[in-house]
Amino acid sequence: MNRETMLIEPAELLNKLGNDNLRLFDATFTDAAYRQGHIPGAAYFDHGRFSDPDSPYECTVLPLDRLIEQIGQSGISSDSEVVVYACGMLPYAARAWWVLRYAGHESVRVLNGGLSAWQAAGGPVEQQIRVYAPAIFNGTPRPELFAGKDEVLAALEDKEQAVINVLPLESYQAAHIAESTWLGCLELMQGMESFLSSDQIAARLRDTARYKRLITYCGGGIAAALNAMAHAMVGQENVAVYDGSLDEWTAEGLPLTGAGDWQIWKRR
Structure with missing residues (x-):
């Protein structure tokens, strides 16, 4: 692609x-x-x-x-x-x-x-x-395009995989899946309507190229799809969206770092 x-x-x-x-x-x-x-x-x-x-x-x-x-x-x-x-x-x-x-x-x-x-x-x-x-x-x-919680848990133990939070940094700092990293979807767009140029996206995603598989997540599987598209756009095609994302992860009491309110958009 x-x-x-x-x-x-x-x-x-x-x-x-x-x-x-x-x-x-x-x-x-x-x-x-x-x-x-x-x-x-x-x-x-x-x-x-x-x-x-x-x-x-x-x-x-x-x-x-x-x-x-x-x-x-x-x-x-x-x-x-x-x-x-x-x-x-x-x-x-x-x-x-x-x-x-x-x-x-x-x-x-x-x-x-x-x-x-x-x-x-x-x-x-x-x-x-x-x-x-x-x-x-x-x-x-293509069932590999979505990941479930069990795959996420396994990926967190695998140094060749990365689990990536795409929500605003403030949300990530409040609470996120333990051991996951951050790369906000806002970093890959011009405003809220267009992707950055391919060169700009490649520069922002340079650090994730070393992983064999990527799993993106957000609150409920929407914003994560944008990052997943961006990864695929620059050749990082072994990428999945965690469909349940934080809605499922928090509801099921799975490991988090931070205990803050990650749903920052509900405060505004």
């Missing part, structure tokens, strides 16, 4: 708009922004529909058989060219990308810069609600 196979810039998407095989999704976490205005033809990627309703933790990915069915119900076939984006929050688009790749989709990209970059490039918006007709999706899943 590389930047060109993972991201699409607005100018290229402008030339693809209207293609029959294009499946375009707004993956903003709630549909309020989608209803206010979205790229013409885009459907809404409802993260809840791709998350396990039986899990006690928000956004835990569906079991693979149900996920594959849901992808098809969303109008995505194995041959579809998929583009996902978000309004103001790139990590939500990264999560959608990661879930689709996990299920085995081969052609999915994130619109770098999201809706803002699209409009800045002269792209139109609409408010019409769009829904794609169901399709048949048959992917070859």
Whole structure:
């Protein structure tokens, strides 16, 4: 994988708009922004529909058989060219990308810069609600893209693996998985909507290149997907997202360093 196979810039998407095989999704976490205005033809990627309703933790990915069915119900076939984006929050688009790749989709990209970059490039918006007709999706899943708590525990004992907290430094300093390191997702973005250049990302991720496997985590598996994408973008492809992240880790009383309130966004 590389930047060109993972991201699409607005100018290229402008030339693809209207293609029959294009499946375009707004993956903003709630549909309020989608209803206010979205790229013409885009459907809404409802993260809840791709998350396990039986899990006690928000956004835990569906079991693979149900996920594959849901992808098809969303109008995505194995041959579809998929583009996902978000309004103001790139990590939500990264999560959608990661879930689709996990299920085995081969052609999915994130619109770098999201809706803002699209409009800045002269792209139109609409408010019409769009829904794609169901399709048949048959992917070859990549189960290694998500890690569970047992794999995280094992990785913490392995010097050739790294477990990386991607939340703001203040959160990491309050509490984090014991023995995990830190590299915040904010360090890999311009604002909250675009990835840094490939050279900038490679410079920030230079120290993790020595590990054979990486596991990223956050609060609930959203922001961790952005870092995982960045690692893959610069050739560090043996990377997984810890899906339950701190929500699961703390609920199950697993080892932490620090006893502070890591959910700093709830204080504001």
